[in-house]
Amino acid sequence: MFAHSIHIDGELSLEHYRTVFTDMRQLTLLLKTLVLASGVTIFCLIIGVSFAFLLARTDVYGRRIWQWLYLLPLCIPPYLHAVTWICLLKEKGLVNTFLIKWFHLKAPLIDIYGISGSMVVLTFSYFPFIVLLTLSGFHTMDQRMEDAARLNYRPFGVMKKVTLPLISPYIFSGAVFVFIFSLFNYGVPALLRVHTYPVEIFARFSAFYNEGGATAQSFPIAVIALILITFQRYYMGSRSYVTINTESKGASIFYLNRYRAVAGLFIFVIILFSVVLPLVILSMQAGSFKSYQVAFSKSSREIITTVSLSVVAATAMICLAYFLSHPIEDRQVKGHTLLDYLTFAPFAFPATALGIGMIRFWNRPLTEAIYNSSLIVVLAYIARFIPFSIRTLNSNLKQISTSVIEAAVLCEKSWFKRTVKIQLPLSLKGVAAGWVIAFILCTGELGATLLVIPPGNGSISLKIYTLMHYGANKIVAALALIVIGINLLISFTVLSSMRFGWRRQQI
Numbered sequence: 001m002f003a004h005s006i007h008i009d010g011e012l013s014l015e016h017y018r019t020v021f022t023d024m025r026q027l028t029l030l031l032k033t034l035v036l037a038s039g040v041t042i043f044c045l046i047i048g049v050s051f052a053f054l055l056a057r058t059d060v061y062g063r064r065i066w067q068w069l070y071l072l073p074l075c076i077p078p079y080l081h082a083v084t085w086i087c088l089l090k091e092k093g094l095v096n097t098f099l100i101k102w103f104h105l106k107a108p109l110i111d112i113y114g115i116s117g118s119m120v121v122l123t124f125s126y127f128p129f130i131v132l133l134t135l136s137g138f139h140t141m142d143q144r145m146e147d148a149a150r151l152n153y154r155p156f157g158v159m160k161k162v163t164l165p166l167i168s169p170y171i172f173s174g175a176v177f178v179f180i181f182s183l184f185n186y187g188v189p190a191l192l193r194v195h196t197y198p199v200e201i202f203a204r205f206s207a208f209y210n211e212g213g214a215t216a217q218s219f220p221i222a223v224i225a226l227i228l229i230t231f232q233r234y235y236m237g238s239r240s241y242v243t244i245n246t247e248s249k250g251a252s253i254f255y256l257n258r259y260r261a262v263a264g265l266f267i268f269v270i271i272l273f274s275v276v277l278p279l280v281i282l283s284m285q286a287g288s289f290k291s292y293q294v295a296f297s298k299s300s301r302e303i304i305t306t307v308s309l310s311v312v313a314a315t316a317m318i319c320l321a322y323f324l325s326h327p328i329e330d331r332q333v334k335g336h337t338l339l340d341y342l343t344f345a346p347f348a349f350p351a352t353a354l355g356i357g358m359i360r361f362w363n364r365p366l367t368e369a370i371y372n373s374s375l376i377v378v379l380a381y382i383a384r385f386i387p388f389s390i391r392t393l394n395s396n397l398k399q400i401s402t403s404v405i406e407a408a409v410l411c412e413k414s415w416f417k418r419t420v421k422i423q424l425p426l427s428l429k430g431v432a433a434g435w436v437i438a439f440i441l442c443t444g445e446l447g448a449t450l451l452v453i454p455p456g457n458g459s460i461s462l463k464i465y466t467l468m469h470y471g472a473n474k475i476v477a478a479l480a481l482i483v484i485g486i487n488l489l490i491s492f493t494v495l496s497s498m499r500f501g502w503r504r505q506q507i
Helices: 015-022 024-057 063-069 078-089 094-103 115-140 143-149 155-184 187-191 197-206 211-236 257-286 289-329 336-348 351-362 365-371 375-398 402-411 415-426 428-443 460-468 473-506
Strands: none
Touching (some): 015 211, 024 063, 024 115, 024 155, 024 211, 024 257, 078 115, 078 257, 078 460, 078 473, 115 187, 115 257, 143 155, 155 197, 155 211, 187 197, 187 460, 197 351, 211 336, 211 351, 257 289, 289 336, 289 375, 289 460, 289 473, 336 375, 351 365, 365 375, 375 428, 428 473, 460 473
């Protein structure tokens, strides 16, 4: 892509890059995109860190239930969050219609369209990443350091001088994830009429077929993302920043007393706006059962295709991630640090730029069979989301004692048998969690799929995105609920099977 972007009419030229870095419109667009990503990150940090602290270190009401419910927003792709908020807050949406009727307003009081609306939608979509990684920090830190600090400091002092410094790398990692996700998100700004960098990249390529311009457009945000990833990898060091545990072991609990109800209300409101409200609004919008019948009959092909491709991609990802994680974690392997960075680097490229690159690479006679088949979509999913599968498995491998691995080597010489009988069962939680995360991300992918999916094929994300522009609100809402239901059903099935298998293994 880069080589093609610096050649114009057969001559070496940096015109595309000069336009990006000198055109005031492009600089304004970049600033707007950075403001959007920064705002989402700040709001997610405020909500996510508070949420994680209440779950990990307080006696808040319903603590055990909230530890699972906060993950549910991840089962709702961001563009579906946008659909629900549009139904609620558009010009003739439920809230504005109510306010106009009861307060005799001449114009809608709230406008969901714009950068502030995008911030709200993306915040409720991505805050679970901050909660997940912050909880990981609480659960994996050495509790003995806090115990020692309590001899000299009060609880607030322990939190300030010991706990926060120990979990700050996890919080920073969550912030990097959220910032890059928001920076690259295409679906939500496009639906909420916010012209951002990813939207501009897609328009340059799809509307004007200016591949060189789209590549140059991707360059600034890709560099920003790479810098953040580099700093994040340095800051995290060898820490494990994703765990499967939901219980903090041996940690001191802060008793909230009279503030316990307020803390419970805070968590309830967050779950209400991120989970309950979207489901209720979509259910109201879909209406009768007939809408679901029509939606399924008209989109059964896209639903089956999306689920099938997501299952194949998630399975391929977790297999690749499993075999890549071992050399990354083995400090005796030369270049393990570089390999770790390289497997994280794909995260730094926008989905639209990734789609353009895949078209450039695979659209040639030798690979025409792949380019014209659904396999190109699977490859796009893997390229986009394999960093998350690798990180999940890495964290799980770090929790396996090295003495167990050394004993396995002594008892079983066959690498295959050692992997299947000993190492894989011990990694079962990480494998299941990584697969579920990969599957959910694949079903909600929109940016790259828009570009690489072969003619005649379709995904449920594309179907919903297309129907929205034709005003088919009932069908869109029904399809959205079907997607959410599929994500929940498959995730619950996989995780329940994992827990059952884990318990049988312990017995």
